[in-house]
Amino acid sequence: MTETVSDALARAAGAEHLLIAFDFDGTLAPFTEDPADSRPLPEARAALDALAVLPRTTVAIISGRPLEFLRDVVDPDRHMVLSGSHGAEMDLSALPDLPEDAEHDINLTAEQLALLDRAVDATEDMVSRYPGSRAELKPAGVCFHTRPIKDAGVSERALHEMTRAYSALDGLRITPGQQVVECSVLSATKGDGLRIIKTAASPDVTVFAGDDVTDEDAMELLTGQDLGIKVGDKETVAAQRVSGPQELADLLGVFADQRARAVTSIK
Numbered sequence: 001m002t003e004t005v006s007d008a009l010a011r012a013a014g015a016e017h018l019l020i021a022f023d024f025d026g027t028l029a030p031f032t033e034d035p036a037d038s039r040p041l042p043e044a045r046a047a048l049d050a051l052a053v054l055p056r057t058t059v060a061i062i063s064g065r066p067l068e069f070l071r072d073v074v075d076p077d078r079h080m081v082l083s084g085s086h087g088a089e090m091d092l093s094a095l096p097d098l099p100e101d102a103e104h105d106i107n108l109t110a111e112q113l114a115l116l117d118r119a120v121d122a123t124e125d126m127v128s129r130y131p132g133s134r135a136e137l138k139p140a141g142v143c144f145h146t147r148p149i150k151d152a153g154v155s156e157r158a159l160h161e162m163t164r165a166y167s168a169l170d171g172l173r174i175t176p177g178q179q180v181v182e183c184s185v186l187s188a189t190k191g192d193g194l195r196i197i198k199t200a201a202s203p204d205v206t207v208f209a210g211d212d213v214t215d216e217d218a219m220e221l222l223t224g225q226d227l228g229i230k231v232g233d234k235e236t237v238a239a240q241r242v243s244g245p246q247e248l249a250d251l252l253g254v255f256a257d258q259r260a261r262a263v264t265s266i267k
């Protein structure tokens, strides 16, 4: 019989040491027009907060957002492991056995800073040509957002042109997303972020949930008893799928209770 997502989560809840990691936008938080407004769904936040204080349980966020945003908005109580800028920034300080180099910030070379300046100029030029679009600056990159553009054809064209403009600037890593295209002067991926967290936390089972193409770099690291959950309808290597952030948040409430019961019986 095929395992459902609830069955798979119930199994993962019994892991000796569990790592449960999440993408943020489109996974824990529904999309908003202004990226500054997005917040985890209340049920997701309650479940993450409950899980993060359990023994032998590591909660991680691996996001394209800057680390600073994750610290301020997603984990203000500072009890989760955080990876920002698609794996380029790390904060492992929530782990009980603090690894060396627990915080990994971004230090760009003069060459990288010059390339970033050119990418920002190209983005601002595109924003001036497509009313409603916006730029979002990041420590090592810049995003071009088109969600506020209501005409889907215009939005597609703007994203296509922006991608071409970034491609013309040699050395950028270009990442398409949900009504966004972003570029970075660094080559890190969410797979790099998850690999570092797994090495530091040594879980027996890893659960990872994400909605976008960039999350597949992390999904591909999952093996054995690990569990990948795709949020939404994009292509994936994940074994399980939920319809959207609300279904995930509801499942996480049940999962947090299952995990709390399981850790009391693990010797």
Ligand SMILES: O=P(O)(O)OC[C@H]1O[C@H](O[C@H]2O[C@H](CO)[C@@H](O)[C@H](O)[C@H]2O)[C@H](O)[C@@H](O)[C@@H]1O
Residues within 6 Å of the ligand: 023, 024, 025, 026, 030, 031, 032, 033, 034, 035, 036, 038, 062, 063, 064, 065, 066, 136, 143, 145, 146, 147, 177, 178, 179, 180, 182, 212, 214
């Ligand atoms: O890796 P993630 O946590 O999923 O972050 C990916 C990008 O998400 C954000 O953009 C997306 O969410 C916005 C707010 O809901 C929405 O307006 C936009 O259309 C989406 O693409 C964020 O702004 C980016 O910095 C992240 O890289």
